[in-house]
Amino acid sequence: MLKGFFNVPKAVNEPVKGYAPNSPERTAVQSAYTTMWNSQIDVPLHIGSEEIRTGNTRNITAPHDHQHVVGKYHLAEKQHIEKAIANALESRKAWANMAWEQRAAIFLKAAELIAGPYRARINAATMIGQSKNIHQAEIDASCELIDFLRYNVEFMTQIYSDQPKSDSTTWNRLEYRPLEGFVYAITPFNFTAIAANLPASAAMMGNVVVWKPSDSQVFSTKIILDVFKEAGVPDGVINVVFGDALMITDTVLASRDFAGVHFTGSTHVFKDIWAKIGANIHNYKTYPRIVGETGGKDFIIAHPSANVKQVVTGITRGAFEFQGQKCSAASRVYIPQSLWPAVKEQLITDVKSMKIGSPEDFGNFITAVIHEGSFDKLASYIDQAKKDADAEIIVGGNYDKSVGYFIEPTVIVTTNPKYTTMETELFGPVVTLYIYEDAKWEETLELVDTTSEYALTGAVFSQDRYAIEVATVKLQNSAGNFYINDKPTGAVVGMQPFGGARASGTNDKAGSALNLLRWASPRTIKETFVTPEDYRYPFLGE
Numbered sequence: 001m002l003k004g005f006f007n008v009p010k011a012v013n014e015p016v017k018g019y020a021p022n023s024p025e026r027t028a029v030q031s032a033y034t035t036m037w038n039s040q041i042d043v044p045l046h047i048g049s050e051e052i053r054t055g056n057t058r059n060i061t062a063p064h065d066h067q068h069v070v071g072k073y074h075l076a077e078k079q080h081i082e083k084a085i086a087n088a089l090e091s092r093k094a095w096a097n098m099a100w101e102q103r104a105a106i107f108l109k110a111a112e113l114i115a116g117p118y119r120a121r122i123n124a125a126t127m128i129g130q131s132k133n134i135h136q137a138e139i140d141a142s143c144e145l146i147d148f149l150r151y152n153v154e155f156m157t158q159i160y161s162d163q164p165k166s167d168s169t170t171w172n173r174l175e176y177r178p179l180e181g182f183v184y185a186i187t188p189f190n191f192t193a194i195a196a197n198l199p200a201s202a203a204m205m206g207n208v209v210v211w212k213p214s215d216s217q218v219f220s221t222k223i224i225l226d227v228f229k230e231a232g233v234p235d236g237v238i239n240v241v242f243g244d245a246l247m248i249t250d251t252v253l254a255s256r257d258f259a260g261v262h263f264t265g266s267t268h269v270f271k272d273i274w275a276k277i278g279a280n281i282h283n284y285k286t287y288p289r290i291v292g293e294t295g296g297k298d299f300i301i302a303h304p305s306a307n308v309k310q311v312v313t314g315i316t317r318g319a320f321e322f323q324g325q326k327c328s329a330a331s332r333v334y335i336p337q338s339l340w341p342a343v344k345e346q347l348i349t350d351v352k353s354m355k356i357g358s359p360e361d362f363g364n365f366i367t368a369v370i371h372e373g374s375f376d377k378l379a380s381y382i383d384q385a386k387k388d389a390d391a392e393i394i395v396g397g398n399y400d401k402s403v404g405y406f407i408e409p410t411v412i413v414t415t416n417p418k419y420t421t422m423e424t425e426l427f428g429p430v431v432t433l434y435i436y437e438d439a440k441w442e443e444t445l446e447l448v449d450t451t452s453e454y455a456l457t458g459a460v461f462s463q464d465r466y467a468i469e470v471a472t473v474k475l476q477n478s479a480g481n482f483y484i485n486d487k488p489t490g491a492v493v494g495m496q497p498f499g500g501a502r503a504s505g506t507n508d509k510a511g512s513a514l515n516l517l518r519w520a521s522p523r524t525i526k527e528t529f530v531t532p533e534d535y536r537y538p539f540l541g542e
């Protein structure tokens, strides 16, 4: 073991590159996109030191051109999940005991690999496999992922240095052990950074992991695995399996050594997992940690004093970036009557100006939604809104899946504040507006708080500080990330720790020490220097 209290590099946020025409970064990502678009990748299971090709495969396609196949990935059977668990537990013996600075070095190296040699590839894979435009790919797959890795190393050292008091007679120490068993990471399609961070954050704290990525994020998973390998994550520390989510989850949760789940995805899936863990509770060696960040029905509320252009930009960016496929996306909006004519005019103009198409064309703001299931669901809500008397589509409303899963950015205005699209998470480029009477500021805040089961993100726009203060208090439990005069999306690691409560999750705040703490099981060590040798108190019998 090395001797010393080591300082890690001060975490800094990765600057977002601009991708201006003819810039080196644009040339690099265009070249990577073309190469990867025309190649065929083959993604095996990664279990211990083995790459397993089961032969039972599914195609990897691009949502914006769903007949274009860019590769295939292999599906696991139950025996592979059991093997992944066994490999994880075997690897735990060395990994859990490795000095923390060695683990830190691995993940700091991973961050630098993404910042440099892998940047164009991980962005291109995210553009092809998840249909992000270049800006959305850059802020997710490169910058947010780099930030997660750098900041988590710093948070890990903060946690380790948080020690109890001692005095001259005893020395008290807290040892932050990894969990006794393995961690199960289940990740969503929509953020490459989240997919990598969920297994990496647990592994950084000395845990071993079985990771099940989304079927719709396999292309960028492959690049993450290449980065982890080159950075030096040892075999068996992060084991990757693809396939039937139910079978994989049931097999994992049946293991006595299951010690925690790190989940991001939809609310109903998380609730099912929680219920299964509860039903299995007598089987586990230790109480499993349950960490889940899930859905949202995120709001924007504008006060009559708000600046119209700022409100409209909050809506257009907040609701339509990455086709609204962010858990944080603005999907219900409350506008005062006095601002409505100006907001409506600007909103329609801006939405009509949004270009739609493949992310390969850097002029496109909107690209495709992730898959046919999502497309069909969104189309059905749009069709219903066309029929409903209490809803009107003021811009958008068309869709086409002949080549890719394209849905126009769509704005619904409703006279019913409890209209279905004011309450239900749709996860696409559809936003619903309700127009309220200016005098009803406080009643409308009450409506915001009580309309949805979720409490993830929300934004208030106002130039009136009293109104901001009232909203901040009244909406205290309505959002885990609350924005004043800004869109409700785009949290930055180290700046706005991210997560919501109520049905939106356990609010363990990705990108903060709070999350990392969930992957440690502290042991208190008290050492007494002069140990008593007589049970009697000094005064006993006097």
Ligand SMILES: NC(=O)c1ccc[n+]([C@@H]2O[C@H](COP(=O)([O-])OP(=O)(O)OC[C@H]3O[C@@H](n4cnc5c(N)ncnc54)[C@H](O)[C@@H]3O)[C@@H](O)[C@H]2O)c1
Binding pocket: 186, 187, 188, 189, 190, 191, 194, 212, 213, 214, 215, 245, 246, 249, 264, 265, 266, 267, 269, 272, 273, 293, 294, 295, 296, 326, 327, 328, 425, 427, 456, 498, 499, 500, 504, 505
């Ligand atoms: N709060 C957050 O930080 C956050 C971040 C990103 C996404 N999300 C949420 O994720 C959802 C979108 O992502 P998605 O479509 O990939 O979500 P999803 O719930 O469909 O899938 C997430 C993961 O769970 C797996 N899964 C699906 N059914 C399962 C089951 N029955 N048992 C076990 N695992 C199962 C999937 O294969 C995938 O790996 C939205 O609801 C969004 O709000 C939340």
Ligand SMILES: N[C@@H](CCC=O)C(=O)O
Binding pocket: 190, 191, 325, 326, 327, 328, 488, 489, 490, 491, 492, 498
């Ligand atoms: N952290 C992201 C959302 C992640 C969920 O999809 C944001 O703040 O927009």
